[in-house]
Amino acid sequence: MSAHFVIAPVILPAALAGLMVLFARSPAFQRLGAVLGASGLIALALYNLTQASLGPTPYFLGNWPAPFGIVLVLDRLSALMLALVAGLAGVVLAYVLATGWDRRGAYFHPLFMFQLMGLNGAFLTADAFNLFVFFEVLLIASYGLMVHGGGAERLRAGLQYVAFNLLGSTVFLFALATIYAISGTLNMADLAQKLPLMPPEDAALIRLSAVLLLVVFAVKGALVPLQFWLPRSYAAAPAPVAALFAVMTKLGAYAMIRFGTLVFPTTLAATGALWGNILWAAGLVGIAVGAFGVLGAARLAPLIGFAIIGSMGVVVLTVSAFTAPALAAALYYAVHSTLAAATLFLLADTIIARRGGDDLAQAGPKMAQGGLISGLFMAAAVAMVGLPPLSGFVGKVQVLQALSAHAPVAWSVILLGTLVTMIGFARAGSALFWRVDTALSVPKHPAQPIAFAAIFALIAAMVALSLFAAPVAGWLAVTADDLMAPQAYINVQSLPAVAP
Amino acid sequence: MIALALTFAIGCFAVALLLNLWRLITAPTMTDRLLAVDTMVVNVIALIVLYGIKTASGINFEAALLFAFTGFVSTVAFAKYLLRGSIIE
Amino acid sequence: MEALIAITIGALTTGGVFLMLQRRTFPVVLGLSLLSYAVNIFIFISGRIALNAPPIIGMGPAPIDPLPQALVLTAIVISFGMTAVILMLALGSFLHRGDDSADGGGP
Amino acid sequence: MIGAGLDILIAALLVLGGIFGLIGSYGLLRLKGAMQRLHAPTKASTVGLGAVLIASAIGAGSWQEVLVTLFIFLTAPLTALYLAKTLIHSHVSPADVPPAANGAKWAAQPPIAQKD
Amino acid sequence: MGKWGSLRMSLFLLSALPFLGALLVGAVARFGKNAVALVTCACTAIALVAVLGHLPAVTAGQVIVAQMAWLPSAGLNANFMLDGLGFLFALLILGIGLLIINYARFYLSKDDPFARFMVFLLLFQGAMLGIVLSDNILLLLVFWELTSLTSFLLIGYWAHDAQARQGARMALAVTGAGGLALFAGLLILGQIAGSFDLSVILTKADVIQSSPMYVPALVLIALGAFAKSAQLPFHFWLPHAMAAPTPVSAYLHSATMVKAGLFLLARLWPVLAGTDAWFYIVATTGLLTMVYAAKVALFKDDLKAILAFSTISHLGLITFLLGLGTREGLVVAVFHIIAHASFKAPLFMVAGIVDHGAHTRDITALGGLRRAMPISFALALIAAASMAGVPPLNGFLSKEMALEEAAHTVWAGAAWAVPLMATLGAMFSVAYAFRFVGGVFLGPEKLALKDVHEAGFGLWLPPAILVALVALIGLAPMTSAGWLVELAASAAMGQAAEVKIYHWHGLSSPALWMSIAAFGGGALLLGLYPKLRALWNGAPRGDGKRAFEAGLGALIWAARASVLRLHDGALSRNMAIGFVSILGVCALAIWGQGLAHATRMATPLSFAALALGAVLLVVLALAVLRHGQRMLALLYVGVVGLIISIGFAYLSAPDLAITQITVEVVTVILMLLALNILPKTTPRENGFFQRWGAAAIAGAVGLATGALAYVLMLRDAGFPAISAFHLAQSKPGAGGTNAVNTIIVDFRGYDTYGEIIVLGIAALIIAAAAQGLLTAPAVRARLAAIFPMAGRAGDPHPMMLAVATRFLLPIGMLIGVYLYLRGHNLPGGGFVAGLVFAIAFLLQFIASGYGPSAARQRITYHSLIGAGVLIASATGIGSWVVGRPFLTSNYAYVRLWPLETFEVATAALFDLGVFLCVLGAVMMAIASLARLGQAGGTHGQKAAPQPKGGA
Amino acid sequence: MIRKIFPHPYLSLTLGILWLLLVNKLAVGSLVMATILAIAIPHISAAYWPARPRLVRPFALLGYIGIVVYDVIVSSIAVAKIILFMPPAQIKSAFITVPIDLPSPEAITLLAGTITMTPGTLTVDIADDGRSLLIHSLHAPDEGAIRDEIKSRYEARLKRIFA
Numbered sequence A: 001m002s003a004h005f006v007i008a009p010v011i012l013p014a015a016l017a018g019l020m021v022l023f024a025r026s027p028a029f030q031r032l033g034a035v036l037g038a039s040g041l042i043a044l045a046l047y048n049l050t051q052a053s054l055g056p057t058p059y060f061l062g063n064w065p066a067p068f069g070i071v072l073v074l075d076r077l078s079a080l081m082l083a084l085v086a087g088l089a090g091v092v093l094a095y096v097l098a099t100g101w102d103r104r105g106a107y108f109h110p111l112f113m114f115q116l117m118g119l120n121g122a123f124l125t126a127d128a129f130n131l132f133v134f135f136e137v138l139l140i141a142s143y144g145l146m147v148h149g150g151g152a153e154r155l156r157a158g159l160q161y162v163a164f165n166l167l168g169s170t171v172f173l174f175a176l177a178t179i180y181a182i183s184g185t186l187n188m189a190d191l192a193q194k195l196p197l198m199p200p201e202d203a204a205l206i207r208l209s210a211v212l213l214l215v216v217f218a219v220k221g222a223l224v225p226l227q228f229w230l231p232r233s234y235a236a237a238p239a240p241v242a243a244l245f246a247v248m249t250k251l252g253a254y255a256m257i258r259f260g261t262l263v264f265p266t267t268l269a270a271t272g273a274l275w276g277n278i279l280w281a282a283g284l285v286g287i288a289v290g291a292f293g294v295l296g297a298a299r300l301a302p303l304i305g306f307a308i309i310g311s312m313g314v315v316v317l318t319v320s321a322f323t324a325p326a327l328a329a330a331l332y333y334a335v336h337s338t339l340a341a342a343t344l345f346l347l348a349d350t351i352i353a354r355r356g357g358d359d360l361a362q363a364g365p366k367m368a369q370g371g372l373i374s375g376l377f378m379a380a381a382v383a384m385v386g387l388p389p390l391s392g393f394v395g396k397v398q399v400l401q402a403l404s405a406h407a408p409v410a411w412s413v414i415l416l417g418t419l420v421t422m423i424g425f426a427r428a429g430s431a432l433f434w435r436v437d438t439a440l441s442v443p444k445h446p447a448q449p450i451a452f453a454a455i456f457a458l459i460a461a462m463v464a465l466s467l468f469a470a471p472v473a474g475w476l477a478v479t480a481d482d483l484m485a486p487q488a489y490i491n492v493q494s495l496p497a498v499a500p
Numbered sequence B: 001m002i003a004l005a006l007t008f009a010i011g012c013f014a015v016a017l018l019l020n021l022w023r024l025i026t027a028p029t030m031t032d033r034l035l036a037v038d039t040m041v042v043n044v045i046a047l048i049v050l051y052g053i054k055t056a057s058g059i060n061f062e063a064a065l066l067f068a069f070t071g072f073v074s075t076v077a078f079a080k081y082l083l084r085g086s087i088i089e
Numbered sequence C: 001m002e003a004l005i006a007i008t009i010g011a012l013t014t015g016g017v018f019l020m021l022q023r024r025t026f027p028v029v030l031g032l033s034l035l036s037y038a039v040n041i042f043i044f045i046s047g048r049i050a051l052n053a054p055p056i057i058g059m060g061p062a063p064i065d066p067l068p069q070a071l072v073l074t075a076i077v078i079s080f081g082m083t084a085v086i087l088m089l090a091l092g093s094f095l096h097r098g099d100d101s102a103d104g105g106g107p
Numbered sequence D: 001m002i003g004a005g006l007d008i009l010i011a012a013l014l015v016l017g018g019i020f021g022l023i024g025s026y027g028l029l030r031l032k033g034a035m036q037r038l039h040a041p042t043k044a045s046t047v048g049l050g051a052v053l054i055a056s057a058i059g060a061g062s063w064q065e066v067l068v069t070l071f072i073f074l075t076a077p078l079t080a081l082y083l084a085k086t087l088i089h090s091h092v093s094p095a096d097v098p099p100a101a102n103g104a105k106w107a108a109q110p111p112i113a114q115k116d
Numbered sequence E: 001m002g003k004w005g006s007l008r009m010s011l012f013l014l015s016a017l018p019f020l021g022a023l024l025v026g027a028v029a030r031f032g033k034n035a036v037a038l039v040t041c042a043c044t045a046i047a048l049v050a051v052l053g054h055l056p057a058v059t060a061g062q063v064i065v066a067q068m069a070w071l072p073s074a075g076l077n078a079n080f081m082l083d084g085l086g087f088l089f090a091l092l093i094l095g096i097g098l099l100i101i102n103y104a105r106f107y108l109s110k111d112d113p114f115a116r117f118m119v120f121l122l123l124f125q126g127a128m129l130g131i132v133l134s135d136n137i138l139l140l141l142v143f144w145e146l147t148s149l150t151s152f153l154l155i156g157y158w159a160h161d162a163q164a165r166q167g168a169r170m171a172l173a174v175t176g177a178g179g180l181a182l183f184a185g186l187l188i189l190g191q192i193a194g195s196f197d198l199s200v201i202l203t204k205a206d207v208i209q210s211s212p213m214y215v216p217a218l219v220l221i222a223l224g225a226f227a228k229s230a231q232l233p234f235h236f237w238l239p240h241a242m243a244a245p246t247p248v249s250a251y252l253h254s255a256t257m258v259k260a261g262l263f264l265l266a267r268l269w270p271v272l273a274g275t276d277a278w279f280y281i282v283a284t285t286g287l288l289t290m291v292y293a294a295k296v297a298l299f300k301d302d303l304k305a306i307l308a309f310s311t312i313s314h315l316g317l318i319t320f321l322l323g324l325g326t327r328e329g330l331v332v333a334v335f336h337i338i339a340h341a342s343f344k345a346p347l348f349m350v351a352g353i354v355d356h357g358a359h360t361r362d363i364t365a366l367g368g369l370r371r372a373m374p375i376s377f378a379l380a381l382i383a384a385a386s387m388a389g390v391p392p393l394n395g396f397l398s399k400e401m402a403l404e405e406a407a408h409t410v411w412a413g414a415a416w417a418v419p420l421m422a423t424l425g426a427m428f429s430v431a432y433a434f435r436f437v438g439g440v441f442l443g444p445e446k447l448a449l450k451d452v453h454e455a456g457f458g459l460w461l462p463p464a465i466l467v468a469l470v471a472l473i474g475l476a477p478m479t480s481a482g483w484l485v486e487l488a489a490s491a492a493m494g495q496a497a498e499v500k501i502y503h504w505h506g507l508s509s510p511a512l513w514m515s516i517a518a519f520g521g522g523a524l525l526l527g528l529y530p531k532l533r534a535l536w537n538g539a540p541r542g543d544g545k546r547a548f549e550a551g552l553g554a555l556i557w558a559a560r561a562s563v564l565r566l567h568d569g570a571l572s573r574n575m576a577i578g579f580v581s582i583l584g585v586c587a588l589a590i591w592g593q594g595l596a597h598a599t600r601m602a603t604p605l606s607f608a609a610l611a612l613g614a615v616l617l618v619v620l621a622l623a624v625l626r627h628g629q630r631m632l633a634l635l636y637v638g639v640v641g642l643i644i645s646i647g648f649a650y651l652s653a654p655d656l657a658i659t660q661i662t663v664e665v666v667t668v669i670l671m672l673l674a675l676n677i678l679p680k681t682t683p684r685e686n687g688f689f690q691r692w693g694a695a696a697i698a699g700a701v702g703l704a705t706g707a708l709a710y711v712l713m714l715r716d717a718g719f720p721a722i723s724a725f726h727l728a729q730s731k732p733g734a735g736g737t738n739a740v741n742t743i744i745v746d747f748r749g750y751d752t753y754g755e756i757i758v759l760g761i762a763a764l765i766i767a768a769a770a771q772g773l774l775t776a777p778a779v780r781a782r783l784a785a786i787f788p789m790a791g792r793a794g795d796p797h798p799m800m801l802a803v804a805t806r807f808l809l810p811i812g813m814l815i816g817v818y819l820y821l822r823g824h825n826l827p828g829g830g831f832v833a834g835l836v837f838a839i840a841f842l843l844q845f846i847a848s849g850y851g852p853s854a855a856r857q858r859i860t861y862h863s864l865i866g867a868g869v870l871i872a873s874a875t876g877i878g879s880w881v882v883g884r885p886f887l888t889s890n891y892a893y894v895r896l897w898p899l900e901t902f903e904v905a906t907a908a909l910f911d912l913g914v915f916l917c918v919l920g921a922v923m924m925a926i927a928s929l930a931r932l933g934q935a936g937g938t939h940g941q942k943a944a945p946q947p948k949g950g951a
Numbered sequence F: 001m002i003r004k005i006f007p008h009p010y011l012s013l014t015l016g017i018l019w020l021l022l023v024n025k026l027a028v029g030s031l032v033m034a035t036i037l038a039i040a041i042p043h044i045s046a047a048y049w050p051a052r053p054r055l056v057r058p059f060a061l062l063g064y065i066g067i068v069v070y071d072v073i074v075s076s077i078a079v080a081k082i083i084l085f086m087p088p089a090q091i092k093s094a095f096i097t098v099p100i101d102l103p104s105p106e107a108i109t110l111l112a113g114t115i116t117m118t119p120g121t122l123t124v125d126i127a128d129d130g131r132s133l134l135i136h137s138l139h140a141p142d143e144g145a146i147r148d149e150i151k152s153r154y155e156a157r158l159k160r161i162f163a
């Protein structure tokens, strides 16, 4: 009996999207399907979390043995990411349905489902080339969602987003081809077995493929200096879509963690600390770029984009240590910052809809539901900056402690970044909510309780993440231990023995 | 005998291909360029077929057929573009 | 043969990268096409090269490695979809704004 | 005997095919008028390819090549027509073209009544 | 145990009370100001009673604790404790809070959102209470940062005032920055001590002070405390926070927020104090702050500014006392904390009353209010006298004790320095205190102030209560406050403190003489005030705020000039940076690594291959060099694709050859469709970068890629490729002889599943974008403008092609069916079949136009895509029925007359899904682009003729 | 009934033959498949071919094809000679108008295609009324002869084949 629950998070949205495309003319069906899909994915994610806690589960596609066929592996890390995607998708979908964003262009719901399919597929696969395929699925769906609704700015930003990501995809292929050429395999666990046995003169080629892969993940994770696409495209995208995209940078982090612990661990002689050193530098600069971007941004939406860059800087800086506590802290922070960024983007949308724009230099009218929105914004900003009492602070406590071996540099940069980001958010909040042009009439806007409920849900999630930090961190600590000792992940695939 | 003829024919079409290239570089009109490319397709198909004879393999028959099909469609499309700007009206 | 293929890959990459670094959308799209040619050949050669050894069972003693070919097929299809999308976005951006510059419009 | 005869036939077709193919491409360079150049590949190259295909068909005892040959012969006039139209459209002066019968107009030459 | 258990619970409840109160206030907001005030008061009062309820236990020397794990792995615990020190501060926070709430009830106007104010105030109160009740330094940090955040809200309460907004941001920035330094400091401290619980840390003085990380920890913690307590050079935020409503100033800046820094210094005193580093850092800062701020206070005209600088000065004094590191110093510091809170809060409240009544806080515009506001005058007089250190008030007592301590302090060998500075500070203090009272209430009555009346009962009662306390403590210090000081000081130093508060220390006490000097000096300063003022006005002075603003401004400018500038959406630059960084990391990766040697022989090169290679390279060069002529470049790129596909055919990849060429044609046609609308040429770039920079980068990337390819081709893999399995299992396992196809539809069918979805999505995006474009009026107008009909050839649909297509379309379909059916065993498959069908239909469109073809179309393209995805999914799911994983194929050889033996494979069904999806996607993309052209064409007929070429 | 199954019987026939050529096999299975496709594909594509050409003498078409194939070979030799041996200055090219009188688009198309593939001539354009062809002759010392040959050798035959 195969564990179909492993692949269900991929097939469910794909099949639903297929149905939605088939019945594209019925908006009611689209919405029904979307709700069913999101609820189903949440249920599956919860079930998969419990399953993954028991140990990794393989899924042999086509019933072919590894490494010859494609294998999916559900482990703690992938289950965590699936849950993050499902939860975020549910919230974003509720917001979209409440605000009618889905009606501003064609095919929103199938694209949304395909996006989820791509993300879930990428998190589940244990095959390097299949990872590429699902990267492409989620990317192309994201291109569609990004330009949903159309308009000059969105299309040009979309063009740049696509162009830059195509560069990433191309590098991905170069890297995979190099890996296959030197090792003859594509299965990640198989690579983990084979690379240490490669002749020493192949070290340069292994290192080359390692950095090429890192470049790919860096593009996805918006690591400096490959982050230029992010602020603009996220700002131009429909804000709820940008909220969903918050998880996409984490895909980059996921892939770095997966490959950095499984395929190119620090114990691999050829690569050693290569990844760690690059990530260390990229993380430090990323934090600075993110913080300065937040400080200097002239509009709210790109400001949030820069905050994402900064938070990814924190994540990869932490990952760069490649120790179990660091990975656990990085995962905690990654989950947190996904929620925080998503909250902020949804709020940005409510603000833009009520204020007529998110220009920070221009005083706007008093907003409908302004008091509530400002309170929510404060909470979200506090979370994103990493101030107490929300999950950002709890995350930073763990991150800083995990990095205490590199304290002088890492702590200074993280804390100074926090400070500058905080100043930036304070300026933005005061410009949006305090500096009101009373001469402008207050535009009426429906209250949209479900939209607010969605934002509340995200903040509640961050509160819960903070309150129940101990069980979460405990679970993540085991996850990190598993990652640092990936033998179980390899063993469940029953790979044939390797002889050089 | 066949081998010799085959080598000769392959050489002829390869040289023809280079002549097409020269035409492509020096073409006085866009039509000449299209013509050069269209002829290239013909010569390429010939080379594929000759290679098939040489290796006694029919494996590239589909390629030859599709080269003919797609070569035609693209020449028409480019010509239509020159004539009308819009290829699907 | 290997040298010729390597030169071809290098040349396609050079051309593709050069065009991708231009400021208008159309050259960028062309550049991406060239780059995808380069990468497709690159994947293909990861199975090394062989003449008259098609990956069909029963057609020869030592068929070429079929896996890279399958990967190239996937890559071709995906890059086709991507090219079509970016082309549409280039078109849309141009139709909205009246110029086809790929640059500009930052946050 | 029959085998040897077939071999000779195949070899001849191959040699002829090669020569025609070469002539077709050479004509592209040698002929001076743009309109003249259209003739070369349309006939010579097509026939050259046809010869090669027939040789292949005979050699392999396969009918598939006949299909390609048919296809080439079916589409060559269409290609030529379109290319000729582009020449008429932008490289040939209307004065150099004889009028159509009954006072009708040639399709490719502008300006023409629009009937999209 | 049971008894303490119930009290333990109450510590959690106690620290939660203000937050619960804030929620409750939000709930009752709609019932009006009184309801809000009542709830706020009730909450605060209950909390106060709860604190007082612990008095017996605390007095008995017990530490009340309440512990709950939060994130023990990081040392973060929700551990609370209440000892004497915490008790004192809790008393201040809640007691003065209660008074402030009542004051604010009458102070704020009808237009001010009162409930919001009270929510903020309670949140702030909760944060403060949390700081003083924390037993875990990380928990303390949580509350610490919360005070920064809530005070940001309180200071910015009057958000319409730009000063308030600025002041709030500045306070947040400075105290927040300090908080982050504190964060680092506390982390170090916790790591040294091995625990983040104060109860543990406080027992580890030796370990901490002998650690090499002691000084960094001390510096960072001190930074946090100094920023919060407005010590030099971070003091500047406090005066600007005076833009807040007066109750806020009275509460935050006299009794609570700024005292948090002092609390921290006192809390960590047992483990941090007593070293030279502590003394020189803390005491010096305090002393300098005291003198500097007192001097500035003398020259301020705004009442609240005077009080603000006075506060800074007194905080400096307390910091100095703590910095001494002596037990006596600590006792005096604790006593002065009480004294300062008791006289500074009423002074702020009086300033608010005056502001309310006279509508100005400018001391130069005020004067002679003693008759109009007698109560306020009395209150101000007593409080200010205490501030000046006039006996017998509590300020006098604490100042005498402080001067006494100063007199015994030697600073770097200089015995005179500290006493001198302390006396100077006291002198300024005397002067500004009397200037405050005199300037407002004494002297001639200003004409503009004729109608000023005393404030109502509600406004003066809260300060009156505190002033009464000032007097009470002054008269009976040991009875009224001695026990509290002892309680707090004992708790702070971790051992029984000796508290002796006297009015008279004897003539031998240096404090007496210093005090007398201070009064004399103060009188002199007031006498010379006009001259001094002129000097002050003329003297240049640093302005912390301006420096802060300038620094922040410069930072923002730098951010905009660097980071924002780099994110301006310059795709070409971003790409260039991307390529260069990729090259950089690759160079880093292979630097110093030996290059692998070749293990394979090179494959021979034929003349035909060389000719093809030459064609490819030359045409590629043409395409790149002449890319400005777009159609031409497209033609060249098409030729490159053609050569590549023949290359695939030559190199034993027939499937690649046919896929490449069919995809190529569809791509070229899509590009032609787009080019019909886009500009026909690319303007020549004259920029150095676009030509030479791009060429250099491109050349380097190309060289690297080519070299890598060359190395890989001539070297064998380290292990046998997994594809050996695919070749071996293709026929027996997957039922097909074409190993590429069996990989695609079977071994790696899951990749293909993703791949067709990519294609389907691409089509959906294109269709959605086209639909969006067609509904935008500006787009339609532009389409019309770029579609001139003049200059086009006539006859869009020549008869010959139309007739030929009647055959070519069916033949195309026939070829498609053929390719589909044989794909499993020979080159072909659903993908190519779909493309061939699409090309056949495309030809139909070219020949006869989209309109008539669309009219004849029976199936929508999107349903083809949907059906394709569903069929592929269903095929995969089908294997679940037999208990096998997704996409497990099955095949059988079926004998079915008259079709001989043929193979039925589920993979073929999967391939059908591929076929439908590909066909639908390609057609949808083409149709969408064609519709755009059509929209332009129909408009174009009406548009004025323009020369061909559009833009 | 037959018309319902085979909307374009000649197309069906062509497709059936082409299928057998494609699969390169004459077996029962191939014939059955050829029949299925010969029925199915014209049905799908019938929408794009609304009118039906009238072939009066279908078998005469075979003779016509024979003539054309012969002419194609001859014509290519002629063209080859001109390319290889005739000095460019001596090549006398000309546009020639050929008035035509054929009943159906299919017939006109066939004629135009034939002209292109046969000696030295190339169909360039069709008049917008469909009543004359513009042809280009590579080497036309006598335009009238060429016009006459086209009319007599090809057009006359086509008239007989298509009613």
Ligand code: NA
Pocket: C070, C073, C074, E744, E751, E752, E755
């Ligand atoms: Na594939």
Ligand code: NA
Pocket: A061, A062, A063, E745, E746, E747, E749, E887, E888, E889, E890
């Ligand atoms: Na299978």
